[in-house]
Every structure is written in C-alpha cells, then in structure tokens.
Amino acid sequence: MSTHTISLKVNGIPYQRTVEARMLLSDFLRHELRLTGTHVGCEHGACGACTVLLDGQAVRSCLMFAVQAHGHEITTIEGLAPDWQSGSDPEEMHPIQIAFREKHGLQCGFCTPGFIMTLVPFLAENPFPTEAEVREVLSGNLCRCTGYQGIVEAALLAARMMRAAAVTRSADT
Amino acid sequence: MTTTSTTYFGKPIKRNEDPRLLTGQALFTDDVDLPGMLHVAFVRSDYAHAWVRGVDVSEARRMPGVVAVFTAYDLGDYWRPGPLLVPPPPIQRLVFNIRTQVPLVKDKARHVGEPIAVVVAESRYLAEDAAERVYVDYEPLPAVVKLEDALAPGAPLIHDDLGTNLNAHVIQEKGNYASAVERADVVIKRRYVYDRGTAVAMENRGVVAHWDAKAEQMTIWDTTQAPIPIRNGLAAMLGLSEHQVRVIAPFIGGGFGPKIMMFYPEEVLIPWLARKLNRPVKWIEDRRENFFATTQERSQIHEAEIALTRDGRILGVKDVFLHDAGAYAPYGLTVPINSQCTLLGQYDIANYYTEFKSVFTNKPIVTPYRGAGRQHGVFVMERLLDAASKELGIDRVEIRRRNLIRPDMFPYPNVIVFQDFAPLTYDSGNYEPALDRVVELIGYKQFVEEEQPRLRAQGKHVGIGIVTYVEGTGIGPYEGARVTVETSGRVSVATGIGTQGQGHFTSFAQIVAEQLGVPVERIRLVTGDTAEFYWGAGTFASRGAVVAGSAVYSAAVQVRKKALQKASEVLEVPEEEIELVDGWARVKGAPHKAISLGELARRANPLRGAVRSGTEPGLEATDYFGPERGATASGVHGIIVEVDIETMQVQIKRYVVVHDCGKVINPMILEGQIQGGVAQGIGNAFYEQLHWDENGQLLNASLMDFLIPTADVVPRVEMDHVETPSPLNPMGVKGAGEAGCIPVGPLFAQAVEDALAEYGIEINEIPLSPNRLFELVQEAKARRAAGLPAGR
Numbered sequence: 012m013s014t015h016t017i018s019l020k021v022n023g024i025p026y027q028r029t030v031e032a033r034m035l036l037s038d039f040l041r042h043e044l045r046l047t048g049t050h051v052g053c054e055h056g057a058c059g060a061c062t063v064l065l066d067g068q069a070v071r072s073c074l075m076f077a078v079q080a081h082g083h084e085i086t087t088i089e090g091l092a093p094d095w096q097s098g099s100d101p102e103e104m105h106p107i108q109i110a111f112r113e114k115h116g117l118q119c120g121f122c123t124p125g126f127i128m129t130l131v132p133f134l135a136e137n138p139f140p141t142e143a144e145v146r147e148v149l150s151g152n153l154c155r156c157t158g159y160q161g162i163v164e165a166a167l168l169a170a171r172m173m174r175a176a177a178v179t180r181s182a183d184t
Numbered sequence: 185m186t187t188t189s190t191t192y193f194g195k196p197i198k199r200n201e202d203p204r205l206l207t208g209q210a211l212f213t214d215d216v217d218l219p220g221m222l223h224v225a226f227v228r229s230d231y232a233h234a235w236v237r238g239v240d241v242s243e244a245r246r247m248p249g250v251v252a253v254f255t256a257y258d259l260g261d262y263w264r265p266g267p268l269l270v271p272p273p274p275i276q277r278l279v280f281n282i283r284t285q286v287p288l289v290k291d292k293a294r295h296v297g298e299p300i301a302v303v304v305a306e307s308r309y310l311a312e313d314a315a316e317r318v319y320v321d322y323e324p325l326p327a328v329v330k331l332e333d334a335l336a337p338g339a340p341l342i343h344d345d346l347g348t349n350l351n352a353h354v355i356q357e358k359g360n361y362a363s364a365v366e367r368a369d370v371v372i373k374r375r376y377v378y379d380r381g382t383a384v385a386m387e388n389r390g391v392v393a394h395w396d397a398k399a400e401q402m403t404i405w406d407t408t409q410a411p412i413p414i415r416n417g418l419a420a421m422l423g424l425s426e427h428q429v430r431v432i433a434p435f436i437g438g439g440f441g442p443k444i445m446m447f448y449p450e451e452v453l454i455p456w457l458a459r460k461l462n463r464p465v466k467w468i469e470d471r472r473e474n475f476f477a478t479t480q481e482r483s484q485i486h487e488a489e490i491a492l493t494r495d496g497r498i499l500g501v502k503d504v505f506l507h508d509a510g511a512y513a514p515y516g517l518t519v520p521i522n523s524q525c526t527l528l529g530q531y532d533i534a535n536y537y538t539e540f541k542s543v544f545t546n547k548p549i550v551t552p553y554r555g556a557g558r559q560h561g562v563f564v565m566e567r568l569l570d571a572a573s574k575e576l577g578i579d580r581v582e583i584r585r586r587n588l589i590r591p592d593m594f595p596y597p598n599v600i601v602f603q604d605f606a607p608l609t610y611d612s613g614n615y616e617p618a619l620d621r622v623v624e625l626i627g628y629k630q631f632v633e634e635e636q637p638r639l640r641a642q643g644k645h646v647g648i649g650i651v652t653y654v655e656g657t658g659i660g661p662y663e664g665a666r667v668t669v670e671t672s673g674r675v676s677v678a679t680g681i682g683t684q685g686q687g688h689f690t691s692f693a694q695i696v697a698e699q700l701g702v703p704v705e706r707i708r709l710v711t712g713d714t715a716e717f718y719w720g721a722g723t724f725a726s727r728g729a730v731v732a733g734s735a736v737y738s739a740a741v742q743v744r745k746k747a748l749q750k751a752s753e754v755l756e757v758p759e760e761e762i763e764l765v766d767g768w769a770r771v772k773g774a775p776h777k778a779i780s781l782g783e784l785a786r787r788a789n790p791l792r793g794a795v796r797s798g799t800e801p802g803l804e805a806t807d808y809f810g811p812e813r814g815a816t817a818s819g820v821h822g823i824i825v826e827v828d829i830e831t832m833q834v835q836i837k838r839y840v841v842v843h844d845c846g847k848v849i850n851p852m853i854l855e856g857q858i859q860g861g862v863a864q865g866i867g868n869a870f871y872e873q874l875h876w877d878e879n880g881q882l883l884n885a886s887l888m889d890f891l892i893p894t895a896d897v898v899p900r901v902e903m904d905h906v907e908t909p910s911p912l913n914p915m916g917v918k919g920a921g922e923a924g925c926i927p928v929g930p931l932f933a934q935a936v937e938d939a940l941a942e943y944g945i946e947i948n949e950i951p952l953s954p955n956r957l958f959e960l961v962q963e964a965k966a967r968r969a970a971g972l973p974a975g976r
Contacts (some may be wrong), residue, residue, distance in 0.1 A: 024217030033309065047215035048208015049436070052386045053471040057887035060386060071435040088208035101203045108206040112198050115856045119685030120214065121386045121437025149895040153887065155386050155438050156685045157856060158863030158924075 022090030197609030281299025297476020317808025364500025387437020411723025433712030500535030527561030647939030658730025673782030680720020726919025861924015
C-alpha cells in the first residue's frame with residue numbers, strides 16, 4: 012500500500028504525517044491526531060456526523076482521503092473553543108455551542124459536532140437566516156434523538172447571538 | 185415528595201453533560217485508544233439461510249498485519265448459544281421454544297450478516313482486507329422471509345431439531361369475548377400489517393476490551409444500555425470473578441432498545457480475544473453491519489375484531505397475531521406481550537381475547553426497539569375504532585370519549601400478564617382532560633366544520649387525526665444509587681443504569697439538588713460504570729427516571745437526614761430549624777449561623793478522635809428502589825396533514841401532543857424526549873421500511889436507501905401536559921422515553937385516510953410511503969370503476 016507524506020493545518024496547528032493513500036480523513040483526524048470529537052456515523056456521506064471545515068467550507072471527512080487534505084486547513088469541533096476544557100465556564104464556548112445547550116439541541120450528542128460544523132460557515136454567510144433556510148441547510152445531517160426542533164432553535168439563537176456580538180465589536184472599533 | 189415550591193425539581197435546568205459533548209471532549213466507545221490495540225473485522229454470512237460446509241482462513245492468516253483469524257471451531261468450550269435473557273412470563277398453556285444466537289456460525293447461517301469468522305489485525309483497514317480473503321463454502325437453502333410463510337406446511341426449517349418454526353404460542357383472556365359478540369350490535373373485522381424497521385442510533389455498536397494479565401483485570405468499554413448484566417454474564421463466560429471485570433458504558437450515541445440486547449456475538453468475542461491474544465482489542469460496527477447485525481423490530485400481522493353496541497360502546501376485542509422473532513429469540517416474549525398488553529389502551533373493555541404465535545424467520549433478531557411492541561397494539565385498537573366510527577356514524581373523538589376509563593376506576597385491572605410478569609393494572613390516569621386539550625389545541629371542531637371543507641373546495645387534500653395510547657413504564661426489578669457529599673462540598677452520585685442521551689446527568693442531579701440544597705452544577709453523576717456501582721439491571725422500558733430516579737431520591741433523602749442531624753449537633757439547634765441552601769446548612773431566620781455541607785462531610789469522616797458506635801462515616805447513603813409494578817403513562821396525539829396528490833408526499837401542518845407522565849423532573853428534557861420520539865414515529869409511519877427479497881437479502885442497507893426523517897420534514901411538536909402522579913413511587917413520576925413514537929402510526933393513517941377521503945381508501949398497514957399511497961389510491965379507483973364498494 013503506497014504511503015504519502017502530507018502537511019496540513021488542523022485547528023491552526025501544522026502537522027506533517029505519513030499516511031496510506033486510502034486512509035480516510037475522518038480516520039486520520041480521529042486515530043492519527045486523536046481529535047475524536049469528529050464522529051463517524053455511516054462512512055458513506057449520508058449522516059453528516061463527521062462534518063469538518065476544509066478551508067472554511069463544511070465537508071464530510073468520511074468522503075475524503077487524508078492525502079486530499081494536503082496543503083489545506085482543517086477545523087474540527089475541538090477548534091471552535093480551543094481553550095475550553097472540562098470544568099471551564101460553559102459561557103466561554105463558541106456561541107453555537109452555547110446556543111445548543113440553551114435550546115436543548117442535543118441529547119446523546121453523537122451527531123452534534125457535525126451539526127455545529129455545518130452551521131459555522133452557514134451562519135457566517137447567512138447572519139439573518141429564516142427557519143426554513145436553517146431546516147434546509149440542516150437537512151443533510153441526521154439526528155435520531157432530538158427531532159431537530161432544539162437544533163433549529165439553537166441555530167436561530169446562535170445567529171442572534173453572533174449578530175449581537177458583531178454589533179458590539181463594530182461599536183468598539 | 186414535598187408539594188411546596190421547588191428550587192431544582194421540575195425546572196428546565198440546562199444539562200450538566202452538554203459542554204463536554206459540545207466541545208468534542210466526551211468519551212464514546214470508539215474514542216478509547218490503548219497502546220498495542222488490535223482491530224477486528226467480521227466475516228458475515230452472505231446468505232439468509234445456508235449450510236456452512238467449510239471456512240478457509242489460510243490465506244487470510246497470511247495477510248499483512250493479521251494477528252489471528254478464528255472460526256467457531258477455534259473457540260472450544262467458549263462456543264455456546266447465548267443465554268435466554270428474559271424467560272417467558274407465567275401464563276397458562278404457554279408454548280415457548282428456546283433458540284438463542286451463537287458467537288460464530290458453526291454449521292448453519294440463519295440470517296444475512298450472521299458472523300462466521302473473526303479477523304484480528306494491527307489496523308481496521310488490514311482486518312477488513314483479510315476478511316475478504318476468508319472463503320466460506322455455503323450450501324444455500326430456501327429462506328423463510330415472510331412471517332405468514334413460517335408455519336406453512338413444508339416451510340424450510342430454520343432450527344432443524346425443533347421440527348417447526350414456532351417460537352412461541354400465547355393465549356391470554358380477560359372476560360369472555362364470545363359473550364360480547366352475542367350482545368353486540370356490530371362486529372368489525374380487519375387485517376392489519378405492521379412491518380420491520382430498525383433503530384438507527386447515530387452511533388453504531390462497539391466493544392473495546394483490555395485484559396491486564398498481571399492485575400488479572402478485564403476492562404470492557406461497551407455501547408450497551410445494561411453494563412451490569414453484561415459484566416455479570418461476561419465474568420461467568422470468561423470464568424472470572426465479577427470483581428475482575430469492569431464494564432464501562434461511556435457516552436452512548438443513542439440506544440433506543442437494540443443496545444440492551446445481550447449478548448451480541450461481538451460482545452462475547454472481543455473480551456475473549458483480548459485475553460487470548462493478551463492485547464487490547466477494538467471492534468466498531470460499521471453502518472452496513474448495523475443493518476444486519478444489530479437487532480430490529482416491528483413485523484406483526486394481526487387479525488382483529490371489535491364488538492360494539494350501536495352507540496359505540498366497546499363490548500369486546502379479539503386479536504390474533506403473528507409475530508416475527510427473527511432467526512433467534514434471546515429476548516423472550518417482551519415485544520409481543522407488550523403488543524397484547526398495550527392494545528386495550530385508555531378504554532374500558534370488559535372482554536378481550538388475545539392470541540399470538542411468534543415465529544422464526546431468516547431475518548435478523550427481533551428485540552425491543554423504542555415502543556417495543558406497544559405500537560402494534562395501539563395501531564390495532566385505534567384503527568378498529570376508526571373503522572367503527574365510520575360504520576356507526578359516530579365522530580372519531582366521540583367514540584373514543586365514550587369508552588375512556590374514568591378517573592374513579594383506578595387502579596384499573598386489565599387482568600392479562602404484562603412483561604413484568606404481573607397482571608396488568610393501570611396505577612393511575614385521567615384521560616379525558618388530555619383528549620379535550622388536544623381537541624382544543626388543534627382546533628378539531630373548527631377544522632372539521634370549516635377549514636377542511638374550505639380547503640377541499642380549493643382542491644386540497646387535508647386530513648386530521650386524533651389518537652390515544654397508554655404506555656406501561658418504569659417496571660422492576662429494581663435499581664440502586666449512592667449519594668456522597670464530598671469534603672469540597674461537591675456531591676457525587678452513582679447509579680448502575682446506562683445513559684444514552686436522556687439527560688440523567690442532569691435530571692438525577694436535580695433530584696439530589698432538591699434534597700441537599702446543592703446547585704445542580706456541583707453534582708457529578710456517574711452512570712454505566714460497574715466499578716462505581718455494583719448492582720442494577722439497565723436502561724429499558726422507560727424506567728430510568730422512575731426506578732433509578734427513585735433510588736437516587738431515596739438515597740438523597742437519607743443523606744439529607746444525616747446532614748441535618750450532624751448540623752444540628754454542630755449548630756446546637758433542633759433539626760427542624762435548619763435548612764439546606766446553596767451548599768450550606770443554616771439556621772432558618774439566622775443565615776449567619778451556618779456550616780457548609782463540605783465541612784459537615786469532613787466532620788463526618790474524622791481522622792482522629794472517637795465516633796459514636798454504630799455511626800457510618802461520611803455524608804453518604806446507598807439505597808435501592810423496586811416498584812411493585814409498572815407506572816402507566818398516557819397521552820393523546822393530534823395531527824393535520826396535507827397530501828400532495830401528484831407526488832403523494834405528506835406534509836405535516838400541525839402536530840399536537842398532550843402527555844401525562846406524572847410529576848415532571850425537567851420539562852425541557854421531557855419535551856426533548858417527546859419531540860424526538862415523534863420524529864422516530866414519523867419515520868416509522870412514512871419513511872422507514874426494510875425491504876427484503878425472496879432470499880432474505882436486505883435491499884436497502886444504507887442510509888442512502890433507508891431514509892430517516894430530516895430537519896425539513898419533522899415539524900415542531902406543540903405540547904401540553906396533564907399531571908397525574910403515580911402512587912407507585914415517592915416522586916410520583918412515570919416514564920416518558922418511548923411515548924413520543926408509540927401512537928404515530930395510527931395517527932398518520934387516520935389523517936392520511938381523512939385527507940384522501942374522496943378515494944375511499946382504508947389504511948391498514950404501516951409503514952406507508954408515497955409509493956404505497958399511490959398504489960392504495962389506484963386500487964381504490966379500480967374498485968370504484970368496477971362498481972365495488974369502497975374500503976378495503
């Protein structure tokens with residue numbers, strides 16, 4: 012099996028690793044870099060649990076090989092609030108993470124990182140989303156626990172929180 | 185429970201466990217990583233029914249990175265059929281033929297995906313490479329696929345030594361159905377079909393085992409809902425003491441029932457491999473395997489009839505059904521017994537004859553999946569009432585109302601034996617207010633009288649549905665809990681059940697917080713680790729909050745007593761004058777006279793000096809709770825749908841639930857359970873059906889082909905609650921985990937039938953699909969064209 016040396020940035024940290032050509036990006040993140048917050052639910056691109064950002068765009072890490080990420084920048088769930096650790100104040104998480112807790116947007120939490128990573132670029136590009144738009148963008152991610160209502164409300168709340176933060180930032184400058 | 189105002193109990197408190205889950209720091213089974221860990225792939229049967237004449241593993245053993253390949257014959261004495269998890273209930277004339285699953289196929293494969301060989305390698309990639317080089321010599325046999333074929337003369341025998349495909353035959357009776365028929369003005373008969381789906385927890389199953397040879401300790405991480413029974417069973421199988429085996433059910437990515445099935449072949453084999461090879465071993469199921477190797481549920485065929493008076497009073501019900509057990513039946517009769525026992529629902533019915541035959545088929549094993557057979561009973565009863573409503577010309581809400589059990593009739597005996605082996609008795613209930621509330625919330629009268637005619641005149645196909653149900657919850661045997669105040673003032677709570685997203689880390693903390701006056705975020709819960717709590721049964725039958733919650737409550741009450749007693753000594757005031765607030769024991773009206781709970785805990789565990797004899801150290805208590813029988817929750821669902829007559833897509837316009845699960849611990853968590861349950865019910869009603877060909881091959885084993893509902897089709901569920909506390913436990917709670925999904929099938933059927941009323945179709949099956957609705961409408965049109973009456 013051929014191997015390749017790849018260089019990439021994950022959550023802002025540069026890595027160089029030698030991997031088999033066939034290694035999935037999801038396996039590379041989880042088992043080589045030990046970033047196990049990215050979850051694998053189907054390995055055929057249907058469930059969206061493994062969604063990460065590739066140069067800022069949401070992609071399914073089970074549908075990519077690690078070698079395809081060579082030279083790119085990846086963001087995983089661990090990269091959203093990198094300083095947060097167990098015991099930290101929940102209010103110091105990323106606004107989307109805070110909103111998910113506020114609106115009970117998760118139960119077992121397995122699909123959650125994929126939903127959040129799908130929302131990061133969506134809310135950046137759509138600061139004023141309608142509920143229908145949120146439901147549309149989330150329709151590519153599967154959740155079996157919540158029935159989606161809490162997730163949809165969390166997305167709308169996160170949009171409001173991020174808009175308010177943007178207003179505060181612009182007032183500060 | 186105090187009836188005065190509460191600080192924590194009953195409040196929508198945000199969940200303690202969320203930050204770890206939201207930041208990617210929660211440990212799931214596949215996140216366990218141990219030095220030297222090996223990985224496993226299974227070779228699974230390509231056939232639903234075949235003799236296995238030989239297994240050639242020689243090439244696989246030579247593949248790179250392969251450490252070992254085992255077949256059934258390599259297991260020696262360890263190879264044996266699994267235990268019967270739940271014996272049949274004590275019912276007279278009951279027939280039950282035990283056949284349970286095996287770790288690896290020895291001679292005959294009985295369903296597609298049954299494991300035949302196991303490959304262990306340095307990586308999962310290499311294990312899968314080698315699994316492809318295991319050659320199995322099959323002699324294919326005709327398969328039993330449809331359950332109505334299983335008992336036909338000449339049907340292929342699945343368990344040859346049994347001489348029949350009959351798994352069980354059970355008859356139960358309340359009153360005398362024949363006498364009801366004699367007095368009836370009308371008897372209505374129907375055939376109902378409920379077909380198979382699968383739970384699709386987002387996390388597939390997995391097991392990691394680590395044998396520490398020097399310490400002689402086995403540690404197992406398992407995606408199970410029942411870590412303690414898994415520990416007990418594996419210790420016995422492995423010839424170890426229970427104290428040498430630790431089973432951890434870490435964060436679990438959804439359970440819904442199939443993760444309480446035990447023992448899965450993989451669960452039995454992974455610890456054995458770890459010990460045999462003296463290295464940690466991991467197996468993680470992939471999604472495709474999940475469609476074959478994880479248990480499923482739902483196929484039954486009912487021949488049902490209902491006897492009524494002219495004014496719609498039910499005199500009796502008769503139901504005879506076939507239940508599909510799959511290839512083996514390790515879980516006993518829980519599912520079909522639940523079907524029998526849930527059928528009568530909220531209605532006062534004096535005469536009931538119920539009979540079922542459970543049959544073996546060449547399909548994956550059937551064990552409880554959220555609802556666990558209750559769906560079928562509710563479907564039969566509610567559809568019979570809809571048929572009666574039409575035949576007698578009585579409004580569907582009215583015919584239900586006339587038959588409800590009245591509040592003064594509780595405890596209400598239904599006589600037949602339930603899954604907890606006791607005669608079914610509803611502990612409490614108050615059904616009519618919930619029905620009234622749904623009628624009001626959904627605007628039933630206004631919809632039927634004004635809106636529907638108006639929309640129909642515009643050519644729209646809109647329909648409404650209203651159904652009721654009960655759910656037997658919170659059954660025994662028991663659970664336990666230990667509550668400890670630590671010297672830091674933090675509180676730790678341990679219980680034996682597993683948790684799969686239900687919020688136990690928070691709801692149980694609220695129970696303790698209410699007793700000890702400690703904020704919820706300072707209470708740490710541990711569930712699902714046998715090293716933390718030794719005794720228990722597991723999370724199933726909507727029993728976590730009822731049974732484990734009550735044990736947590738009892739233990740917390742005892743710790744409260746100890747804290748008050750100790751504080752009384754220190755503060756030199758009577759216990760009645762002390763209150764526990766924000767982590768302090770303080771004198772009422774004199775809050776400066778106070779001592780922290782942490783300091784009390786320290787004083788209760790002194791390092792020097794004498795303590796009174798008989799004193800237990802620390803501020804700690806352990807207690808157990810076993811209900812005498814299950815608590816019966818109930819509810820009413822209402823729906824408004826619109827059917828697009830071109831595509832037969834069904835759009836849900838409104839969805840209303842009024843639910844009664846007694847006292848509510850955390851309304852936010854409860855509403856999440858109901859919303860999520862309804863979503864699964866919608867999937868079951870309209871999207872999720874496993875399709876098999878005549879050879880028993882599953883045709884839609886992927887999430888591209890087996891569709892589960894997505895955010896764009898699940899509506900917001902409007903909710904309200906009725907609160908009828910259960911007298912069977914100290915908090916008055918009832919289970920709620922399964923309620924959301926139980927009545928959705930008949931609700932959907934009633935509403936779609938209503939929407940398509942102009943075609944005169946009758947829906948007697950679930951799941952539906954756009955395609956199936958199209959067929960039903962075409963059949964109805966053809967019947968009409970041929971001059972035949974509408975209906976079935």
